């Protein structure tokens with residue numbers, strides 16, 4: 001063993017051996033010294049901890065051992081209210097809080113988290129890419145609402161850049177959206193669906209309310225997975241129904257009047273024919289599959305508009 005003498009870096013006098021693992025005061029110059037790089041004074045640690053928790057008093061929701069301050073209302077659905085929130089503490093982080101309505105069945109959000117966790121854990125081809133394009137749950141728990149009543153809360157990672165749902169887009173437009181935009185929206189959803197379907201999943205509720213749009217990236221995020229099922233033995237019927245529901249969602253944003261998904265005359269015939277068949281023939285949808293449908297949409301779009309090109313999309317058109 002090599003003998004080791006610890007010297008005070010300030011005055012050069014010998015230090016006790018304990019300086020290897022704790023803070024000692026040099027008996028000659030009074031400096032506080034330690035050899036360890038991990039040690040923090042208890043008082044400094046305590047002060048830093050208090051600083052990191054300074055935002056807790058403003059936080060209104062507690063879940064999974066963390067506290068969150070709601071920042072903005074994002075939307076209201078059949079079973080919950082959605083809010084943008086920030087985690088309080090030393091490392092703030094934007095999240096989406098899904099807060100169950102009082103009458104929502106207990107455990108619904110816990111089920112949604114379990115499904116999202118399974119989707120994230122699936123190790124299918126393309127998982128590294130597609131798991132980033134599916135909602136990610138952080139925690140589930142319950143927290144007292146403004147009325148003092150306990151509500152189930154699901155914390156989700158905040159997917160940046162998403163403007164709102166396709167239902168919100170249709171409302172903001174006040175008329176049918178340009179079919180060229182419907183094409184990329186339809187194809188984006190089909191890409192993610194092809195991945196989820198390959199794992200045996202079906203979403204079951206592909207309404208415009210469950211499709212969030214990212215205008216800048218031409219992206220679409222599928223939300224509302226609480227009704228999703230994994231079935232491998234029904235010959236793809238559930239997946240075919242997903243494709244049919246999606247076609248109706250596209251009809252809704254291409255309809256001239258809200259709530260009446262009659263295909264607008266402005267929709268080019270190749271797309272209108274595809275929409276018609278996809279929304280009425282579940283067996284054909286199941287046989288084609290999401291990838292086959294994606295190619296069919298691409299083919300119809302090429303016939304209608306020529307080669308694909310990027311066109312800026314604004315969810316709130318000025319005219």
Ligand SMILES: Nc1ncnc2c1ncn2[C@@H]1O[C@H](COP(=O)(O)OP(=O)(O)OP(=O)(O)O)[C@@H](O)[C@H]1O
Nearest residue numbers: 074075076077078079080082096164165209224226
């Ligand atoms: N990350 C988000 N960013 C912006 N808006 C969102 C986000 N998540 C949800 N919303 C809005 O909130 C609405 C309701 O969300 P969601 O469909 O998850 O709730 P729900 O219908 O109560 O739940 P579920 O579909 O599980 O029954 C959506 O239609 C959308 O307008």
